[in-house]
Amino acid sequence: xxxxxxxxxxxxxxxxxxxxxxxxxxxxxxxxxxxxxxxxxxxxxxxxxxxxxxxxxxxxxxxxxxxxxxxxxxxxxxxxxxxxxxxxxxxxxxxxxxxxxxxxxxxxxxxxxxxxxxxxxxxxxxxxxxxxxxxxxxxxxxxxxxxxxxxxxxxxxxxxxxxxxxxxxxxxxx
Numbered sequence: 001x002x003x004x005x006x007x008x009x010x011x012x013x014x015x016x017x018x019x020x021x022x023x024x025x026x027x028x029x030x031x032x033x034x035x036x037x038x039x040x041x042x043x044x045x046x047x048x049x050x051x052x053x054x055x056x057x058x059x060x061x062x063x064x065x066x067x068x069x070x071x072x073x074x075x076x077x078x079x080x081x082x083x084x085x086x087x088x089x090x091x092x093x094x095x096x097x098x099x100x101x102x103x104x105x106x107x108x109x110x111x112x113x114x115x116x117x118x119x120x121x122x123x124x125x126x127x128x129x130x131x132x133x134x135x136x137x138x139x140x141x142x143x144x145x146x147x148x149x150x151x152x153x154x155x156x157x158x159x160x161x162x163x164x165x166x167x168x169x170x171x172x173x174x
Contacts, residue, residue: 006071010136013062013066025123026051027115027118027123028116031119041103041104041106044103044106045102045106049097052100053098056085060085063079077129093105101115
């Protein structure tokens with residue numbers, strides 16, 4: 001009735017953004033553990049690298065969904081992070097497995113600080129996106145329902161007016 005493809009995209013984006021928030025939290029915790037020497041870099045990179053491609057693919061999927069739903073503002077809000085993901089993956093270190101983090105360079109203070117800032121920025125972006133998608137979903141479903149009800153009420157009002165005028169004509173003597 002009032003459920004459109006755009007509303008479905010927002011609902012799916014809400015669920016997947018929750019997963020991306022957990023990825024960002026995992027990222028922040030992992031680099032904090034590296035900073036405090038709680039874990040060794042090889043183990044940490046082995047747990048972080050498999051999460052890179054799913055995160056990037058989920059975000060790319062968002063952009064495709066919002067493009068297909070013609071939600072241009074939402075698409076344009078997601079494009080800068082998508083461009084950053086493409087740049088980041090294209091400029092990654094040469095490794096045998098897919099991922100961004102090389103255990104030999106990850107303990108460099110500059111790289112470690114950069115990765116921590118990246119994690120916090122992504123967490124902020126995903127949290128803001130989550131609430132924006134929630135707003136978009138609620139707005140779309142409410143607006144469609146209100147428009148549907150007003151159109152339906154106008155249709156019935158016109159229908160009853162027509163019946164009423166017809167009934168008046170029938171009752172009037174000639």
